[in-house]
Amino acid sequence: MDIENSNDIAINARNISKTFYITEDNYNTVKNRLFNLFNPPSAKEIHALKMMNFQVKKGECLGIIGRNGSGKSTLTRVLAGVYPTDTGYVNINGSTMLMNLGVGMSHELTARENIYISGSILGLKIKDIDLIFDKIIEFAELSDFVDTKIKFFSTGMVARLSFSIAVNAGAEIMFLDEIFAVGDTKFQEKAIKVFEKSWIEGKTVVLVSHAMPVIQKYCQRVAYLKNGNLEFIGDTETAVKMYQDDDS
Amino acid sequence: MIIRILQNWLGLSNKLERLWLMAKIEFKLRYYENLLGLVWALIKPISEIFIFYIAFEIIIKSNISNFVSFLFIGIILWNFFIECTSGTIQLLATKKYLYSYTNMNKLEIYFSVIASNLIGLFFNFIMFLIYMGIFEHGTYFTWHIIIIIPILINLIILSLGFSLILSNLYILAKDIQQVWGILVGLGFWLSPILYKLERFRESLPGIDFVNPIAGIIINAKNVTMYNQMPEWGLFIWSFAYSIFFLFIGILLLNKLGSKAAEKL
Numbered sequence: 001m002d003i004e005n006s007n008d009i010a011i012n013a014r015n016i017s018k019t020f021y022i023t024e025d026n027y028n029t030v031k032n033r034l035f036n037l038f039n040p041p042s043a044k045e046i047h048a049l050k051m052m053n054f055q056v057k058k059g060e061c062l063g064i065i066g067r068n069g070s071g072k073s074t075l076t077r078v079l080a081g082v083y084p085t086d087t088g089y090v091n092i093n094g095s096t097m098l099m100n101l102g103v104g105m106s107h108e109l110t111a112r113e114n115i116y117i118s119g120s121i122l123g124l125k126i127k128d129i130d131l132i133f134d135k136i137i138e139f140a141e142l143s144d145f146v147d148t149k150i151k152f153f154s155t156g157m158v159a160r161l162s163f164s165i166a167v168n169a170g171a172e173i174m175f176l177d178e179i180f181a182v183g184d185t186k187f188q189e190k191a192i193k194v195f196e197k198s199w200i201e202g203k204t205v206v207l208v209s210h211a212m213p214v215i216q217k218y219c220q221r222v223a224y225l226k227n228g229n230l231e232f233i234g235d236t237e238t239a240v241k242m243y244q245d246d247d248s
Numbered sequence: 249m250i251i252r253i254l255q256n257w258l259g260l261s262n263k264l265e266r267l268w269l270m271a272k273i274e275f276k277l278r279y280y281e282n283l284l285g286l287v288w289a290l291i292k293p294i295s296e297i298f299i300f301y302i303a304f305e306i307i308i309k310s311n312i313s314n315f316v317s318f319l320f321i322g323i324i325l326w327n328f329f330i331e332c333t334s335g336t337i338q339l340l341a342t343k344k345y346l347y348s349y350t351n352m353n354k355l356e357i358y359f360s361v362i363a364s365n366l367i368g369l370f371f372n373f374i375m376f377l378i379y380m381g382i383f384e385h386g387t388y389f390t391w392h393i394i395i396i397i398p399i400l401i402n403l404i405i406l407s408l409g410f411s412l413i414l415s416n417l418y419i420l421a422k423d424i425q426q427v428w429g430i431l432v433g434l435g436f437w438l439s440p441i442l443y444k445l446e447r448f449r450e451s452l453p454g455i456d457f458v459n460p461i462a463g464i465i466i467n468a469k470n471v472t473m474y475n476q477m478p479e480w481g482l483f484i485w486s487f488a489y490s491i492f493f494l495f496i497g498i499l500l501l502n503k504l505g506s507k508a509a510e511k512l
Binding site: 104 | 346349350352422507
Protein backbone atom coordinates (compact mmCIF):
# COMPACT_ATOMS: atom_id res chain seq x y z
CA MET A 1 0.00 0.00 0.00
CA ASP A 2 1.37 3.38 -0.96
CA ILE A 3 1.33 5.89 1.80
CA GLU A 4 0.87 8.78 -0.58
CA ASN A 5 -2.51 7.64 -1.82
CA SER A 6 -3.81 6.16 1.41
CA ASN A 7 -6.28 9.05 1.55
CA ASP A 8 -8.04 7.70 -1.51
CA ILE A 9 -8.67 4.36 0.11
CA ALA A 10 -12.13 3.76 1.54
CA ILE A 11 -11.52 0.24 2.77
CA ASN A 12 -8.24 -1.51 3.24
CA ALA A 13 -8.47 -5.23 3.96
CA ARG A 14 -5.26 -7.01 4.90
CA ASN A 15 -5.04 -10.76 5.39
CA ILE A 16 -8.66 -11.09 6.39
CA SER A 17 -10.29 -14.42 6.96
CA LYS A 18 -13.39 -15.64 8.71
CA THR A 19 -14.31 -19.01 10.10
CA PHE A 20 -17.64 -19.84 11.66
CA TYR A 21 -17.90 -22.53 14.30
CA ILE A 22 -21.24 -24.15 14.33
CA THR A 23 -22.07 -26.50 17.18
CA GLU A 24 -24.64 -29.10 16.55
CA ASP A 25 -26.39 -29.21 19.87
CA ASN A 26 -27.57 -26.08 21.52
CA TYR A 27 -25.66 -25.42 24.71
CA ASN A 28 -26.44 -21.83 25.40
CA THR A 29 -27.15 -22.12 29.10
CA VAL A 30 -25.01 -21.39 32.13
CA LYS A 31 -25.17 -25.02 33.23
CA ASN A 32 -24.07 -26.39 29.89
CA ARG A 33 -21.37 -23.78 29.52
CA LEU A 34 -19.89 -24.74 32.89
CA PHE A 35 -20.21 -28.51 32.39
CA ASN A 36 -18.61 -28.27 28.99
CA LEU A 37 -15.90 -25.81 29.97
CA PHE A 38 -13.08 -28.31 29.49
CA ASN A 39 -14.91 -30.49 27.03
CA PRO A 40 -16.58 -28.30 24.46
CA PRO A 41 -18.90 -30.10 22.05
CA SER A 42 -17.43 -30.66 18.65
CA ALA A 43 -17.99 -27.75 16.32
CA LYS A 44 -18.24 -27.76 12.58
CA GLU A 45 -15.81 -25.34 11.01
CA ILE A 46 -16.97 -23.35 8.06
CA HIS A 47 -14.27 -21.38 6.34
CA ALA A 48 -16.42 -18.61 4.98
CA LEU A 49 -13.52 -16.42 3.91
CA LYS A 50 -9.95 -17.54 3.30
CA MET A 51 -7.03 -15.12 3.46
CA MET A 52 -7.61 -12.19 1.20
CA ASN A 53 -6.03 -8.80 0.59
CA PHE A 54 -7.49 -5.93 -1.32
CA GLN A 55 -8.54 -2.32 -1.21
CA VAL A 56 -11.60 -0.39 -2.22
CA LYS A 57 -10.90 3.10 -3.48
CA LYS A 58 -12.99 6.10 -2.57
CA GLY A 59 -15.74 6.79 -5.10
CA GLU A 60 -15.40 3.46 -6.85
CA CYS A 61 -18.11 0.90 -7.44
CA LEU A 62 -16.80 -2.55 -6.69
CA GLY A 63 -18.86 -5.57 -7.67
CA ILE A 64 -18.82 -8.86 -5.82
CA ILE A 65 -19.96 -11.98 -7.64
CA GLY A 66 -19.91 -15.66 -6.92
CA ARG A 67 -22.27 -18.57 -6.40
CA ASN A 68 -24.45 -19.07 -3.36
CA GLY A 69 -22.33 -19.82 -0.31
CA SER A 70 -19.17 -18.43 -1.84
CA GLY A 71 -18.82 -15.88 0.99
CA LYS A 72 -20.21 -12.75 -0.63
CA SER A 73 -22.47 -11.73 2.21
CA THR A 74 -19.90 -12.58 4.87
CA LEU A 75 -17.35 -10.49 3.00
CA THR A 76 -19.66 -7.47 2.85
CA ARG A 77 -20.37 -7.78 6.57
CA VAL A 78 -16.69 -7.98 7.41
CA LEU A 79 -15.91 -5.01 5.18
CA ALA A 80 -18.75 -3.01 6.71
CA GLY A 81 -17.34 -3.63 10.18
CA VAL A 82 -20.35 -5.61 11.36
CA TYR A 83 -18.43 -8.87 11.76
CA PRO A 84 -14.91 -8.82 13.19
CA THR A 85 -12.28 -10.64 11.12
CA ASP A 86 -10.43 -13.59 12.60
CA THR A 87 -7.07 -12.56 11.18
CA GLY A 88 -5.59 -9.39 9.77
CA TYR A 89 -7.50 -6.16 9.84
CA VAL A 90 -9.96 -4.02 7.96
CA ASN A 91 -9.48 -0.26 7.91
CA ILE A 92 -12.73 1.50 7.21
CA ASN A 93 -12.56 5.14 6.26
CA GLY A 94 -16.04 6.54 6.89
CA SER A 95 -19.52 5.48 7.94
CA THR A 96 -20.86 2.31 6.40
CA MET A 97 -24.31 0.99 5.67
CA LEU A 98 -25.24 -2.51 4.75
CA MET A 99 -28.34 -2.90 2.66
CA ASN A 100 -30.29 -5.91 1.79
CA LEU A 101 -34.04 -6.28 2.09
CA GLY A 102 -35.34 -4.38 5.12
CA VAL A 103 -32.28 -2.99 6.77
CA GLY A 104 -31.56 -1.58 10.17
CA MET A 105 -35.01 -0.72 11.35
CA SER A 106 -36.86 -1.44 14.55
CA HIS A 107 -40.32 -2.78 14.07
CA GLU A 108 -41.38 -1.21 17.34
CA LEU A 109 -40.76 2.29 16.03
CA THR A 110 -42.70 4.42 13.59
CA ALA A 111 -41.49 5.33 10.13
CA ARG A 112 -40.62 8.81 11.40
CA GLU A 113 -38.53 7.52 14.30
CA ASN A 114 -36.78 5.02 12.10
CA ILE A 115 -35.86 7.71 9.63
CA TYR A 116 -34.39 9.89 12.36
CA ILE A 117 -32.48 7.07 14.02
CA SER A 118 -31.10 5.68 10.77
CA GLY A 119 -30.21 9.13 9.50
CA SER A 120 -28.43 9.92 12.72
CA ILE A 121 -26.47 6.68 12.69
CA LEU A 122 -25.44 7.45 9.13
CA GLY A 123 -23.87 10.64 10.40
CA LEU A 124 -26.51 13.28 9.67
CA LYS A 125 -27.55 15.97 12.09
CA ILE A 126 -31.16 16.32 13.15
CA LYS A 127 -31.62 19.49 11.18
CA ASP A 128 -30.23 17.87 8.06
CA ILE A 129 -32.68 15.03 8.51
CA ASP A 130 -35.50 17.57 8.88
CA LEU A 131 -34.56 18.84 5.44
CA ILE A 132 -34.64 15.50 3.66
CA PHE A 133 -37.46 13.98 5.70
CA ASP A 134 -40.26 14.79 3.25
CA LYS A 135 -38.17 13.61 0.36
CA ILE A 136 -37.61 10.24 2.02
CA ILE A 137 -41.30 9.77 2.75
CA GLU A 138 -42.34 10.87 -0.71
CA PHE A 139 -39.86 8.64 -2.44
CA ALA A 140 -40.94 5.67 -0.36
CA GLU A 141 -44.59 6.48 -1.18
CA LEU A 142 -45.53 6.34 2.48
CA SER A 143 -47.08 9.77 3.08
CA ASP A 144 -50.10 8.29 4.84
CA PHE A 145 -48.08 6.13 7.21
CA VAL A 146 -45.51 8.49 8.68
CA ASP A 147 -46.50 7.81 12.28
CA THR A 148 -47.39 4.16 11.90
CA LYS A 149 -45.18 1.57 13.52
CA ILE A 150 -43.45 -0.34 10.82
CA LYS A 151 -44.49 -3.68 12.26
CA PHE A 152 -47.83 -2.92 10.62
CA PHE A 153 -46.15 -2.30 7.26
CA SER A 154 -46.09 -4.83 4.46
CA THR A 155 -42.72 -6.27 3.47
CA GLY A 156 -42.69 -4.08 0.38
CA MET A 157 -43.35 -0.94 2.38
CA VAL A 158 -40.48 -1.65 4.77
CA ALA A 159 -38.15 -2.37 1.88
CA ARG A 160 -39.16 0.85 0.13
CA LEU A 161 -38.61 2.86 3.27
CA SER A 162 -35.16 1.45 3.89
CA PHE A 163 -34.22 1.93 0.27
CA SER A 164 -35.44 5.50 0.41
CA ILE A 165 -33.45 6.21 3.57
CA ALA A 166 -30.35 4.75 1.96
CA VAL A 167 -30.83 6.75 -1.25
CA ASN A 168 -31.47 10.04 0.50
CA ALA A 169 -29.30 9.78 3.59
CA GLY A 170 -26.74 7.18 2.65
CA ALA A 171 -23.48 6.41 4.36
CA GLU A 172 -20.13 7.25 2.81
CA ILE A 173 -19.58 3.60 2.01
CA MET A 174 -22.61 1.63 0.91
CA PHE A 175 -22.87 -2.13 0.68
CA LEU A 176 -25.71 -3.18 -1.55
CA ASP A 177 -26.70 -6.80 -1.38
CA GLU A 178 -29.18 -7.57 -4.18
CA ILE A 179 -31.12 -4.38 -3.64
CA PHE A 180 -32.76 -4.14 -7.02
CA ALA A 181 -35.27 -6.71 -5.98
CA VAL A 182 -37.11 -4.11 -3.88
CA GLY A 183 -40.77 -3.30 -4.43
CA ASP A 184 -42.88 -3.63 -7.54
CA THR A 185 -41.71 -3.00 -11.08
CA LYS A 186 -42.62 0.65 -10.92
CA PHE A 187 -40.66 1.25 -7.75
CA GLN A 188 -37.73 -0.70 -9.16
CA GLU A 189 -37.63 1.56 -12.21
CA LYS A 190 -37.69 4.61 -9.99
CA ALA A 191 -34.99 3.17 -7.77
CA ILE A 192 -32.71 2.39 -10.68
CA LYS A 193 -33.23 5.87 -12.09
CA VAL A 194 -32.21 7.53 -8.83
CA PHE A 195 -29.39 5.09 -8.43
CA GLU A 196 -27.97 6.07 -11.79
CA LYS A 197 -28.64 9.76 -11.49
CA SER A 198 -27.31 10.83 -8.16
CA TRP A 199 -25.88 7.99 -6.34
CA ILE A 200 -22.91 6.58 -8.02
CA GLU A 201 -21.17 9.93 -8.01
CA GLY A 202 -18.91 10.49 -5.07
CA LYS A 203 -20.04 7.43 -3.13
CA THR A 204 -18.11 4.32 -2.50
CA VAL A 205 -20.33 1.41 -3.38
CA VAL A 206 -19.84 -2.31 -2.97
CA LEU A 207 -22.44 -4.07 -5.03
CA VAL A 208 -23.36 -7.72 -4.61
CA SER A 209 -25.50 -9.19 -7.35
CA HIS A 210 -26.25 -12.29 -9.34
CA ALA A 211 -27.44 -10.15 -12.23
CA MET A 212 -24.48 -9.76 -14.53
CA PRO A 213 -25.99 -6.88 -16.54
CA VAL A 214 -26.24 -4.84 -13.33
CA ILE A 215 -22.65 -5.62 -12.42
CA GLN A 216 -21.41 -4.84 -15.93
CA LYS A 217 -23.28 -1.58 -16.02
CA TYR A 218 -22.14 -0.03 -12.75
CA CYS A 219 -18.92 -1.60 -11.58
CA GLN A 220 -15.44 -0.51 -12.52
CA ARG A 221 -13.88 -3.48 -10.78
CA VAL A 222 -15.25 -6.81 -9.75
CA ALA A 223 -14.21 -9.39 -7.19
CA TYR A 224 -15.03 -12.99 -7.98
CA LEU A 225 -15.39 -15.30 -5.01
CA LYS A 226 -15.39 -19.07 -5.05
CA ASN A 227 -15.70 -21.23 -1.92
CA GLY A 228 -14.43 -18.41 0.26
CA ASN A 229 -11.43 -17.71 -1.94
CA LEU A 230 -10.86 -14.47 -3.74
CA GLU A 231 -10.26 -15.95 -7.18
CA PHE A 232 -9.93 -12.70 -9.01
CA ILE A 233 -10.23 -8.98 -8.49
CA GLY A 234 -9.94 -6.43 -11.25
CA ASP A 235 -11.37 -5.85 -14.68
CA THR A 236 -15.15 -6.38 -14.83
CA GLU A 237 -15.32 -8.36 -18.08
CA THR A 238 -12.66 -10.83 -17.00
CA ALA A 239 -14.36 -11.46 -13.68
CA VAL A 240 -17.78 -11.93 -15.23
CA LYS A 241 -16.32 -14.28 -17.82
CA MET A 242 -14.60 -16.34 -15.14
CA TYR A 243 -17.85 -16.60 -13.22
CA GLN A 244 -19.84 -17.62 -16.27
CA ASP A 245 -17.26 -20.11 -17.53
CA ASP A 246 -16.95 -21.82 -14.18
CA ASP A 247 -19.24 -24.80 -14.16
CA SER A 248 -17.79 -26.89 -11.37
CA MET B 249 -11.44 29.49 23.78
CA ILE B 250 -11.63 26.01 25.18
CA ILE B 251 -15.38 26.38 25.33
CA ARG B 252 -15.46 27.36 21.70
CA ILE B 253 -13.39 24.39 20.65
CA LEU B 254 -15.67 22.17 22.67
CA GLN B 255 -18.76 23.73 21.14
CA ASN B 256 -17.26 23.36 17.74
CA TRP B 257 -16.53 19.73 18.29
CA LEU B 258 -19.98 19.06 19.71
CA GLY B 259 -21.56 20.99 16.88
CA LEU B 260 -19.69 19.14 14.19
CA SER B 261 -20.14 15.70 15.57
CA ASN B 262 -23.68 14.44 15.81
CA LYS B 263 -22.86 11.94 18.54
CA LEU B 264 -24.48 13.78 21.43
CA GLU B 265 -27.51 14.60 19.35
CA ARG B 266 -27.82 10.95 18.43
CA LEU B 267 -27.52 9.82 22.05
CA TRP B 268 -30.25 12.19 23.07
CA LEU B 269 -32.46 11.11 20.18
CA MET B 270 -32.02 7.45 21.03
CA ALA B 271 -32.58 8.08 24.75
CA LYS B 272 -35.78 9.99 24.04
CA ILE B 273 -37.17 7.26 21.83
CA GLU B 274 -36.19 4.61 24.39
CA PHE B 275 -37.92 6.61 27.08
CA LYS B 276 -41.01 7.07 24.96
CA LEU B 277 -41.17 3.35 24.21
CA ARG B 278 -41.06 2.58 27.89
CA TYR B 279 -43.47 5.14 29.31
CA TYR B 280 -45.55 6.84 26.69
CA GLU B 281 -46.95 3.79 25.04
CA ASN B 282 -49.22 3.17 27.99
CA LEU B 283 -52.04 5.02 29.56
CA LEU B 284 -50.36 6.63 32.53
CA GLY B 285 -47.10 7.58 30.89
CA LEU B 286 -44.43 8.99 33.14
CA VAL B 287 -46.55 8.36 36.23
CA TRP B 288 -45.54 4.69 35.96
CA ALA B 289 -41.99 5.72 36.70
CA LEU B 290 -43.26 6.98 40.04
CA ILE B 291 -45.84 4.32 40.81
CA LYS B 292 -43.24 1.57 41.17
CA PRO B 293 -41.20 3.20 43.95
CA ILE B 294 -44.34 4.45 45.66
CA SER B 295 -45.88 0.99 45.77
CA GLU B 296 -42.64 -0.43 47.11
CA ILE B 297 -42.40 2.28 49.75
CA PHE B 298 -45.97 1.48 50.75
CA ILE B 299 -45.23 -2.23 51.17
CA PHE B 300 -42.03 -1.74 53.12
CA TYR B 301 -43.57 0.96 55.25
CA ILE B 302 -46.26 -1.42 56.37
CA ALA B 303 -43.82 -4.25 56.95
CA PHE B 304 -41.00 -2.40 58.67
CA GLU B 305 -42.62 0.58 60.33
CA ILE B 306 -46.06 -0.66 61.27
CA ILE B 307 -45.47 -4.37 61.86
CA ILE B 308 -41.81 -4.71 62.80
CA LYS B 309 -41.53 -1.16 64.22
CA SER B 310 -37.95 -0.52 63.22
CA ASN B 311 -38.24 3.10 64.38
CA ILE B 312 -36.25 4.88 61.77
CA SER B 313 -37.03 8.57 61.65
CA ASN B 314 -38.42 9.85 58.36
CA PHE B 315 -38.74 6.29 57.21
CA VAL B 316 -40.54 7.14 53.97
CA SER B 317 -37.74 9.41 52.73
CA PHE B 318 -35.24 6.88 54.01
CA LEU B 319 -36.85 4.24 51.79
CA PHE B 320 -37.53 6.62 48.93
CA ILE B 321 -33.92 7.56 48.21
CA GLY B 322 -32.67 3.99 48.60
CA ILE B 323 -35.34 2.51 46.39
CA ILE B 324 -35.01 4.95 43.51
CA LEU B 325 -31.25 4.40 43.35
CA TRP B 326 -31.70 0.65 43.57
CA ASN B 327 -34.40 0.68 40.88
CA PHE B 328 -32.18 2.68 38.57
CA PHE B 329 -29.49 0.04 38.99
CA ILE B 330 -31.98 -2.76 38.29
CA GLU B 331 -33.42 -1.06 35.21
CA CYS B 332 -29.92 -0.52 33.86
CA THR B 333 -28.88 -4.12 34.48
CA SER B 334 -31.87 -6.51 34.36
CA GLY B 335 -33.45 -4.29 31.75
CA THR B 336 -30.47 -4.43 29.44
CA ILE B 337 -29.44 -8.09 29.54
CA GLN B 338 -30.99 -8.63 26.13
CA LEU B 339 -29.86 -5.25 24.84
CA LEU B 340 -27.56 -6.63 22.17
CA ALA B 341 -30.36 -8.83 20.90
CA THR B 342 -33.16 -6.25 20.94
CA LYS B 343 -31.03 -3.47 19.50
CA LYS B 344 -29.42 -5.61 16.86
CA TYR B 345 -31.00 -3.51 14.15
CA LEU B 346 -28.78 -0.64 15.21
CA TYR B 347 -25.40 -2.28 14.85
CA SER B 348 -25.84 -5.13 12.40
CA TYR B 349 -26.11 -2.89 9.37
CA THR B 350 -23.62 -0.17 10.17
CA ASN B 351 -20.28 0.20 11.89
CA MET B 352 -21.67 2.21 14.80
CA ASN B 353 -20.03 1.93 18.18
CA LYS B 354 -22.04 -0.38 20.43
CA LEU B 355 -21.19 1.69 23.52
CA GLU B 356 -23.49 4.40 22.21
CA ILE B 357 -26.44 2.04 22.59
CA TYR B 358 -25.59 1.53 26.25
CA PHE B 359 -25.19 5.25 26.84
CA SER B 360 -28.58 5.95 25.33
CA VAL B 361 -30.32 3.38 27.52
CA ILE B 362 -28.62 4.73 30.63
CA ALA B 363 -29.57 8.27 29.61
CA SER B 364 -33.17 7.24 29.20
CA ASN B 365 -33.17 5.62 32.65
CA LEU B 366 -31.59 8.78 34.03
CA ILE B 367 -34.62 10.77 32.90
CA GLY B 368 -36.74 8.53 35.09
CA LEU B 369 -34.28 8.77 37.97
CA PHE B 370 -34.21 12.56 37.87
CA PHE B 371 -37.97 12.69 37.86
CA ASN B 372 -38.11 10.43 40.91
CA PHE B 373 -35.31 12.32 42.63
CA ILE B 374 -37.20 15.60 42.30
CA MET B 375 -40.29 13.90 43.73
CA PHE B 376 -38.15 12.70 46.61
CA LEU B 377 -36.86 16.22 47.32
CA ILE B 378 -40.36 17.65 47.18
CA TYR B 379 -41.69 14.98 49.51
CA MET B 380 -38.86 15.42 51.95
CA GLY B 381 -39.12 19.20 51.88
CA ILE B 382 -42.86 19.30 52.48
CA PHE B 383 -43.89 16.28 54.53
CA GLU B 384 -40.96 15.27 56.68
CA HIS B 385 -40.23 16.92 60.02
CA GLY B 386 -36.81 18.13 61.00
CA THR B 387 -35.26 17.77 57.58
CA TYR B 388 -33.74 20.63 55.70
CA PHE B 389 -31.40 20.96 52.77
CA THR B 390 -27.81 22.07 52.99
CA TRP B 391 -25.09 22.35 50.39
CA HIS B 392 -24.17 18.72 51.08
CA ILE B 393 -26.84 17.74 48.66
CA ILE B 394 -24.55 18.78 45.79
CA ILE B 395 -22.38 15.77 46.57
CA ILE B 396 -25.20 13.60 45.26
CA ILE B 397 -23.87 14.43 41.78
CA PRO B 398 -20.59 12.49 42.09
CA ILE B 399 -22.51 9.75 43.87
CA LEU B 400 -24.89 9.49 40.92
CA ILE B 401 -21.93 9.42 38.54
CA ASN B 402 -20.59 6.55 40.59
CA LEU B 403 -23.93 4.77 40.25
CA ILE B 404 -23.95 5.34 36.49
CA ILE B 405 -20.47 3.85 36.13
CA LEU B 406 -21.49 0.85 38.21
CA SER B 407 -24.71 0.34 36.23
CA LEU B 408 -22.93 0.67 32.91
CA GLY B 409 -20.29 -1.82 34.04
CA PHE B 410 -22.83 -4.46 35.07
CA SER B 411 -24.95 -3.76 32.03
CA LEU B 412 -21.97 -4.45 29.78
CA ILE B 413 -20.95 -7.57 31.68
CA LEU B 414 -24.43 -9.11 31.71
CA SER B 415 -25.48 -8.28 28.17
CA ASN B 416 -22.24 -9.66 26.78
CA LEU B 417 -22.44 -12.82 28.85
CA TYR B 418 -25.92 -13.20 27.41
CA ILE B 419 -24.26 -13.98 24.09
CA LEU B 420 -22.69 -17.04 25.72
CA ALA B 421 -25.50 -18.14 27.98
CA LYS B 422 -29.07 -17.08 27.54
CA ASP B 423 -30.18 -17.98 31.05
CA ILE B 424 -27.91 -15.35 32.60
CA GLN B 425 -31.20 -13.48 32.91
CA GLN B 426 -32.50 -15.93 35.51
CA VAL B 427 -29.17 -16.08 37.32
CA TRP B 428 -29.10 -12.29 37.59
CA GLY B 429 -32.71 -12.29 38.78
CA ILE B 430 -31.71 -14.44 41.74
CA LEU B 431 -28.62 -12.35 42.52
CA VAL B 432 -30.68 -9.18 42.43
CA GLY B 433 -33.31 -10.66 44.73
CA LEU B 434 -30.56 -11.52 47.19
CA GLY B 435 -28.76 -8.22 46.67
CA PHE B 436 -31.79 -6.18 47.62
CA TRP B 437 -31.89 -7.68 51.08
CA LEU B 438 -28.15 -7.35 51.46
CA SER B 439 -28.24 -3.64 50.66
CA PRO B 440 -28.75 -0.88 53.22
CA ILE B 441 -32.11 0.17 51.82
CA LEU B 442 -34.47 -0.97 54.56
CA TYR B 443 -32.31 -1.17 57.63
CA LYS B 444 -30.77 1.19 60.09
CA LEU B 445 -27.15 1.59 59.12
CA GLU B 446 -25.75 0.58 62.54
CA ARG B 447 -27.87 -2.56 62.55
CA PHE B 448 -26.80 -3.38 59.00
CA ARG B 449 -23.11 -3.04 59.78
CA GLU B 450 -23.39 -4.89 63.05
CA SER B 451 -25.17 -7.88 61.53
CA LEU B 452 -23.23 -8.08 58.29
CA PRO B 453 -19.79 -6.65 58.97
CA GLY B 454 -17.84 -5.75 55.86
CA ILE B 455 -20.78 -6.19 53.52
CA ASP B 456 -20.85 -2.45 52.84
CA PHE B 457 -17.52 -2.92 51.11
CA VAL B 458 -18.41 -6.16 49.35
CA ASN B 459 -21.76 -5.08 47.94
CA PRO B 460 -20.83 -2.52 45.27
CA ILE B 461 -24.04 -0.53 45.62
CA ALA B 462 -24.04 -0.36 49.43
CA GLY B 463 -21.60 2.52 49.63
CA ILE B 464 -23.55 4.50 47.07
CA ILE B 465 -26.81 4.16 48.99
CA ILE B 466 -25.20 4.88 52.38
CA ASN B 467 -23.53 8.03 51.10
CA ALA B 468 -26.60 9.17 49.18
CA LYS B 469 -28.55 9.00 52.45
CA ASN B 470 -25.81 10.89 54.24
CA VAL B 471 -25.77 13.81 51.85
CA THR B 472 -29.50 14.11 51.19
CA MET B 473 -31.10 13.27 54.50
CA TYR B 474 -28.54 13.79 57.23
CA ASN B 475 -26.68 16.84 55.89
CA GLN B 476 -23.40 15.05 56.35
CA MET B 477 -20.30 14.53 54.30
CA PRO B 478 -20.14 11.13 52.64
CA GLU B 479 -17.93 8.55 54.31
CA TRP B 480 -14.90 9.28 52.20
CA GLY B 481 -13.27 5.87 52.55
CA LEU B 482 -16.41 4.16 51.35
CA PHE B 483 -16.92 6.83 48.70
CA ILE B 484 -13.52 6.26 47.13
CA TRP B 485 -13.84 2.51 47.46
CA SER B 486 -17.21 2.56 45.67
CA PHE B 487 -15.75 4.58 42.84
CA ALA B 488 -12.78 2.28 42.39
CA TYR B 489 -15.03 -0.77 42.64
CA SER B 490 -17.35 0.58 39.95
CA ILE B 491 -14.51 1.45 37.62
CA PHE B 492 -13.24 -2.09 38.05
CA PHE B 493 -16.59 -3.49 36.88
CA LEU B 494 -16.72 -1.02 34.00
CA PHE B 495 -13.26 -2.16 32.97
CA ILE B 496 -14.34 -5.81 32.92
CA GLY B 497 -17.47 -4.83 31.03
CA ILE B 498 -15.53 -3.05 28.31
CA LEU B 499 -13.14 -5.97 28.10
CA LEU B 500 -16.09 -8.32 27.56
CA LEU B 501 -17.65 -5.98 25.01
CA ASN B 502 -14.47 -6.08 22.97
CA LYS B 503 -14.04 -9.81 23.35
CA LEU B 504 -17.60 -11.13 23.12
CA GLY B 505 -19.65 -8.17 22.01
CA SER B 506 -17.76 -7.72 18.77
CA LYS B 507 -19.23 -11.03 17.66
CA ALA B 508 -22.76 -10.14 18.69
CA ALA B 509 -23.92 -9.58 15.12
CA GLU B 510 -23.12 -13.16 14.14
CA LYS B 511 -23.97 -14.97 17.38
CA LEU B 512 -27.32 -13.48 18.31
